[in-house]
Amino acid sequence: MSETGTEPEPTDGPAGSVATGPVPKQSLVGRLLGRPRPGSAEIDEMLRMKTDEGSQELAPRSRTSPQELELESGRVLRLPEGVQLDRGDIDVETPEDESMILNLGPSHPSTHGVLRIMVEIDGETVLRSKPVVGYLHTGMEKTGEELMYHQGCTNVTRMDYLSPFFNELGFCLSVERLLDIEIPARAVWIRMLMCELNRISSHFLWLATNSADLGAINMLVYGWREREMVLAFFEKVTGLRMNHNYFRPGGVAADLPDGWRDDVLALCEAIPKRMDEYDDLLTGQPILQNRLVGVGPIDADTAISLGLTGPLLRSTGVAWDVRRDVPYLAYDKVDFDVIVGTNGDCWDRYAIRFNEIRESIRIIRQIADAMPVGDYRIQDKKITPPPRSRIDESMEALIHHFKLYTEGFRVPPGDAYVPVESPRGESGCYIVSDGTAKPYRVHMRSASLTNLQAMAPLARGGLLADTIAIVSTIDPVLGDVDR
Amino acid sequence: MSDQSAPEPTAPETEALIPPPELLHGCPLVDSRGAKVVHCNREDYLELCRALEADGHSMPIGLTGVDYLTHPGRDLPAGIRPERFEVVVELQDMAHHRRLRVRCQVPASDPRLPSLFDLWPGTEYHERETYDMFGVVFDGHPDLTRILMPEDWEGHPLRKDYDTGHVPVQFKEAPRGATI
Numbered sequence: 282m283s284e285t286g287t288e289p290e291p292t293d294g295p296a297g298s299v300a301t302g303p304v305p306k307q308s309l310v311g312r313l314l315g316r317p318r319p320g321s322a323e324i325d326e327m328l329r330m331k332t333d334e335g336s337q338e339l340a341p342r343s344r345t346s347p348q349e350l351e352l353e354s355g356r357v358l359r360l361p362e363g364v365q366l367d368r369g370d371i372d373v374e375t376p377e378d379e380s381m382i383l384n385l386g387p388s389h390p391s392t393h394g395v396l397r398i399m400v401e402i403d404g405e406t407v408l409r410s411k412p413v414v415g416y417l418h419t420g421m422e423k424t425g426e427e428l429m430y431h432q433g434c435t436n437v438t439r440m441d442y443l444s445p446f447f448n449e450l451g452f453c454l455s456v457e458r459l460l461d462i463e464i465p466a467r468a469v470w471i472r473m474l475m476c477e478l479n480r481i482s483s484h485f486l487w488l489a490t491n492s493a494d495l496g497a498i499n500m501l502v503y504g505w506r507e508r509e510m511v512l513a514f515f516e517k518v519t520g521l522r523m524n525h526n527y528f529r530p531g532g533v534a535a536d537l538p539d540g541w542r543d544d545v546l547a548l549c550e551a552i553p554k555r556m557d558e559y560d561d562l563l564t565g566q567p568i569l570q571n572r573l574v575g576v577g578p579i580d581a582d583t584a585i586s587l588g589l590t591g592p593l594l595r596s597t598g599v600a601w602d603v604r605r606d607v608p609y610l611a612y613d614k615v616d617f618d619v620i621v622g623t624n625g626d627c628w629d630r631y632a633i634r635f636n637e638i639r640e641s642i643r644i645i646r647q648i649a650d651a652m653p654v655g656d657y658r659i660q661d662k663k664i665t666p667p668p669r670s671r672i673d674e675s676m677e678a679l680i681h682h683f684k685l686y687t688e689g690f691r692v693p694p695g696d697a698y699v700p701v702e703s704p705r706g707e708s709g710c711y712i713v714s715d716g717t718a719k720p721y722r723v724h725m726r727s728a729s730l731t732n733l734q735a736m737a738p739l740a741r742g743g744l745l746a747d748t749i750a751i752v753s754t755i756d757p758v759l760g761d762v763d764r
Numbered sequence: 765m766s767d768q769s770a771p772e773p774t775a776p777e778t779e780a781l782i783p784p785p786e787l788l789h790g791c792p793l794v795d796s797r798g799a800k801v802v803h804c805n806r807e808d809y810l811e812l813c814r815a816l817e818a819d820g821h822s823m824p825i826g827l828t829g830v831d832y833l834t835h836p837g838r839d840l841p842a843g844i845r846p847e848r849f850e851v852v853v854e855l856q857d858m859a860h861h862r863r864l865r866v867r868c869q870v871p872a873s874d875p876r877l878p879s880l881f882d883l884w885p886g887t888e889y890h891e892r893e894t895y896d897m898f899g900v901v902f903d904g905h906p907d908l909t910r911i912l913m914p915e916d917w918e919g920h921p922l923r924k925d926y927d928t929g930h931v932p933v934q935f936k937e938a939p940r941g942a943t944i
Contacts (some may be wrong), residue, residue, distance in 0.1 A: 337909045346908035418912040422897075423921055423928060458797050585858060588824045588886025599858070606861055694838065697797050698854060698865070700825070711828060711852065715835040722922075726826040726854070734889055763912055 284594050292361060339382055339399035339411040350409075362623065374469055380408055385748070387416050394759030398736065407748055410740045412733050417763035422458060425723030429689030430456055431666075433720065435526045437710065441761035442523060443486055446472075446479040448701035448725065449528035451710040454609060454699035456530040459692045459714050460664070462720075465656040466611075473610050474545070474648045475518070475527065479643040482511040483553065484634045484641075484702040488559070491631065494570045494753040497563060509554055514544050531665050537741035545649050546661025549642050556638060564635070573628040577751040578737040580625060587738075588731045591706025592637070593755065596622035596629035603702035615647045627747075630754040637704075664690050689718030697727070705729055705756055729761040771902045785841045789815040790840035803844045809851075809868045810878040816855060817883045821864060824884035825854035827891060829870075829898040848872035849900055853880070853887075870900055875931040879905040896921035 302440065355711050387399035393476045395416040425436050438445040450472060457464060474567040489504020512522040517538055519525040527534050579589075581597040594601055602619040604612040620636045622629025658665050666685050667678035694716040700709040706728030713722040732755050739755075740748045785792035789812050791804040804812050819865055822917060830850045840846055849870035855864050879902035880887045891902045892911040899920035902908055910917060919926050 337911065337915055346906070359872070415910075415912040415914070420921055427928065582822075584883055585823045586886055588826075588884065601858065656928070695797060695802075698799065707825065711826070711854075713830055713835075715838075721835055722830045724826075724828045726828075730889055730893075731826070731886060734886060746812075 306455075310709055329338050335388065337411075337413055337415075337635050339401060339409060341382065342401075343729050352744045353485075361429040379403055383745075387413075393757060396733075396752070396757060396759055398748065398752065400740070400745065402745055405746070407740045407743055407745055407746050409428040410737050410748065413501075414733070414759070414762050417759050418536045419764070421764045422725065425720060427719065428682070429718050430530055430720065431685065432693060433723065434529060435524075437723070437725060438526055439760065440764050441703065441705070441708065441729065443758050444479050444483045444704050445524055446475045446528065447701055447708050448710075449526070450476060450610075451699065451701050451708050451725070452712070453528045453530050453722075454701065455697045455710045455712040456692060456720075457695040458699055459695055460530070461693075461711060462531065462659055462661065462664070464532050464659050467536075467655045468657050468659075469610050470648055470652050471533050471537060471657060472528060473612070473615075474537075474645060474652070475515070475533075476610075477644045478511050478514065478524060478545075478548070478650070480704045482508045482515075482639045484737070485511070487634055487704075487753075491756075492563060492569075494749050495569060497566075497569060500559065500563060501517075503555070503559065503562075507552065510548060510551065512549065514541075517541075529658065531661065532656070533735065534658075536657045542649055542652075545645060549646050549649070552642055553639060556635070560635075564632075569626070572750055573631055573754075575624070575625065575684060576627040576747045577754070578626040579735060579739055580622055583738065584735070587734050589706070589735055590728055591702070591704070591732065592630050592633040593706065593732050593735060595615050595620060595633055597625035598623050603700050603707050609699060609701055609702055614651070615644050617644050620723075627750050627754045634704075634756075678725050691716060691718050692720075700726070703728055705758065705761070706732055725761075725764060727764065728761070729757040733757050784870045791910075791934055792843060794841055796865070799863065799865055803841055803867050803869075805843075805845060805869055806847075806871070806877065809814070809866075810880075812866065813853070813880055813883055816864065816921060820857045820859055821855040821862070822858050823856040824880070824886040825856050825863075827851065827853045827894060829881070829894040829922070831899055831924045833872075849875055849898060851877055851892060851894065851900060875900045876903055877901070878903050879908075881905055896920065899923065915938065 282470055372561040379402050382401050383397060384397065384399055387395040397413040397416070399411050399413060400407050421436055421440060425433055433452055433456070434449045443705050484506040485504045487504075487507070489501045492498075492500030492504065511615050515525060516522050518541065519527040519534070579593075579597060581599050582595075584594050584597045585599065590601070590603075598621050600619045600621045603609070604617075605619055617640050620633045620640060622633055651701045662677075662681050663685075666682055667675070671678040672682050692714040694714050696711065696713045698709055698711040700707045702708075707726065709726045711722070711724040711726065712720050715721040735755060737753065739751045743751070785794055787793065788802050791802050791808055791812050793800060793802045795801070802816075804813065805867060828851070830852060831848065832846070833848055836846060838846065847869040849872060850868055851868045853866040853868070854863070854868065868877065875898070877900060879891055881891070881902075881904065887904070888907070889906050889911060892908060893898050895902060895905075895908055896910040896913050897920055909915065913921065
C-alpha cells in the first residue's frame with residue numbers, strides 16, 4: 282500500500298472491460314488495456330482508494346489547497362519585526378512534472394517506529410513533507426474511560442513506551458490534584474529517582490538510534506547496552522523492564538528494594554565515564570558534525586507558536602523546562618541546570634540531549650543522598666489497598682481490599698491537568714472526573730505529536746538525507762503520537 | 765442570579781455569599797484546583813483567543829475535546845450555556861509564566877468552531893485530532909482530515925454514544941454467539 286504515485290493496479294483483464302460496453306472518455310490504449318486513461322479522474326480515485334489514508338496523504342500540488350501549501354512556510358514561520366515575507370523567496374516553485382512524491386515508511390528503521398513521511402522532492406531537495414500518523418492508534422484514551430483510577434496507570438504507561446514513568450506520573454499527579462491529597466515525601470523522591478533514570482534510558486536509546494541513522498552503527502550497540510543497565514535497575518524495583526505500572530495514585534506500588542542505593546551509585550559511577558567515551562567517539566567526529574551542524578534550524582518564535590517543548594524548544598535558546606518553571610514533585614529542592622542551545626539546529630538538539638544525561642546523573646546523586654525515610658504511599662485506606670498480610674488478620678482490611686478492587690475509589694468531579702517534563706517535552710494528562718470511580722475523559726498531552734508538527738517546516742528546502750537527521754532529532758515515539 | 769431585571773429581596777444576600785466570577789476579556793474566569801480556567805460560549809471563542817494571544821499567551825500547549833453527553837450537570841459559571849461538547853485549550857505565557865485553560869461550549873446540533881491555526885500554528889494536529897475523535901469541525905483549518913483513524917472510518921470514537929463494542933471470541937465447542 283505504500284507505493285504512491287506509481288501505476289494504478291491493472292484490473293481483472295481486457296475481457297471484463299470489453300463486456301461493459303464503450304467508455305467514451307478512455308483513450309484507445311486505455312480501452313484496449315481495460316484501464317482508465319492516465320491522469321483521469323478514475324485514476325485519481327483508484328490512487329486514493331488504494332491506500333488507507335486518502336486525503337491524509339501528501340497529494341500533488343494540483344490537488345492541494347493553497348492554505349495547505351502554505352502550511353510549511355508563510356503561515357507557520359514567525360518572522361522578526363520589520364521583516365517582510367517575500368513569497369517568491371519562500372515558495373520553491375517547481376513544475377509538477379519535475380518533482381516526485383516519495384513515501385518514507387511506515388516501516389523503515391530510521392523512522393523510529395511506524396512513522397510514515399511523504400515528501401515531495403526535486404532531485405535531492407525536499408520541497409514539501411507531511412507526516413502520516415495513526416498506524417499505532419489503539420484508542421487508549423477511550424480505554425482509559427473504561428478503567429478505574431487504580432487501573433489507569435496500566436493503560437497510560439504504554440503510550441510513550443520509552444518513558445513509561447512520565448506517563449504514569451502525569452496521570453497520577455492529575456488524579457492526586459483531583460483528590461486533593463498530598464503524597465508522602467519518600468514517594469515523591471522515589472518518583473523523581475525513577476523519572477530521572479528513565480530520562481537517561483530514553484536519551485540513551487535516542488543516542489543509539491540517532492547515531493545509527495547517521496551511520497555510526499557501533500553507537501547503536503553501546504546505546505542499547507547502557508539503556509539495558511538502567512532497565513535492569515527498573516526490573517529490580519518494579520518487576521518489569523518497561524510498562525511498569527509502578528506509580529499509583531497515592532504513591533508508588535512498592536518500596537525500593539534493599540541495596541537500591543548501591544545500584545544507583547554504581548550507575549552514577551559507570552554512566553559518566555561511558556559518556557566521556559561517547560564524547561570522544563561522536564562529538565568530535567567530523568562526519569557526524571557535517572550531518573548535524575546547521576541542519577534543520579528553527580527559531581524561537583516559530584518553535585513557541587508551534588507548541589514545541591523539550592530539547593526542541595531549548596535548542597533555540599529558550600530556557601524552558603517544566604521541572605524548573607512549573608515545579609512539580611520536589612524539583613525545587615534539587616540543583617540542576619537547564620541546558621540550552623543557540624542555533625536551534627540538529628547539532629544543538631544532539632548536544633542538549635547528550636548533556637541532559639549528565640545533568641540527570643547530577644540530580645540522581647542528590648536524590649540518593651536526600652532520600653527520606655517513611656511511607657512510600659499514602660496511608661488513606663480509601664485509596665491505598667491494605668498490605669497482603671493485614672488481609673488475613675483484619676476484617677476491615679479485607680473489606681477495604683474488596684471494595685477497592687471491585688468498586689475502586691471515587692474522585693470528586695472536576696478537571697485537572699498537571700504538566701511534567703518528559704524526555705521529549707511537556708507531557709501531562711488532562712482528566713475530567715464526574716464523581717464516579719472511572720475517569721470521564723483521559724487525554725494525554727503528547728509531546729511527540731506536538732513536536733512532529735515541526736517536521737514540515739524543518740525539512741523544507743533541505744536534502745532528503747537531512748530529513749532523516751531531522752526526524753531523528755525530533756525524537757518522536759509513535760506510541761505517544763498515536764495512542 | 766445574573767438576572768438583574770427582576771431583583772428579589774434576597775438577591776443581595778445570595779450575591780454576597782457567591783461572589784460574581786472575575787471576568788477576563790468579558791468571559792468568566794474561575795479557579796479549578798489551582799489552575800486558571802476561562803469559560804466561554806462559542807460566539808466569544810475567537811475574540812477571546814485573539815485577546816489572549818495579544819496578552820502574551822504565545823504557546824499553545826494543547827487542544828482537545830470532551831463529550832459531556834452523559835455528564836450534563838457539571839459546574840459552569842453563570843452566563844455559560846452548557847452544551848454537549850467542550851473544546852479545551854491549554855495556553856502558556858512564556859514571558860510571565862502564566863498558564864490558562866480555555867473551555868468553550870460547542871453545541872451538538874452544529875459542532876463547529878473557528879480554527880486557531882492563524883493564531884497558533886501549533887494547534888494544527890490537535891484540531892485534526894479533535895475533529896477525528898469528536899467530529900468538531902474547525903472552520904479555516906488548512907488541512908482538516910482525520911489524523912489517527914483511517915480516512916474511511918465512520919463515526920467519531922471518543923463520543924460517548926460511540927460504543928466500544930465487543931469482539932466475539934469463538935472458543936472450541938462454545939455455544940454460538942458467546943462474547944467476552
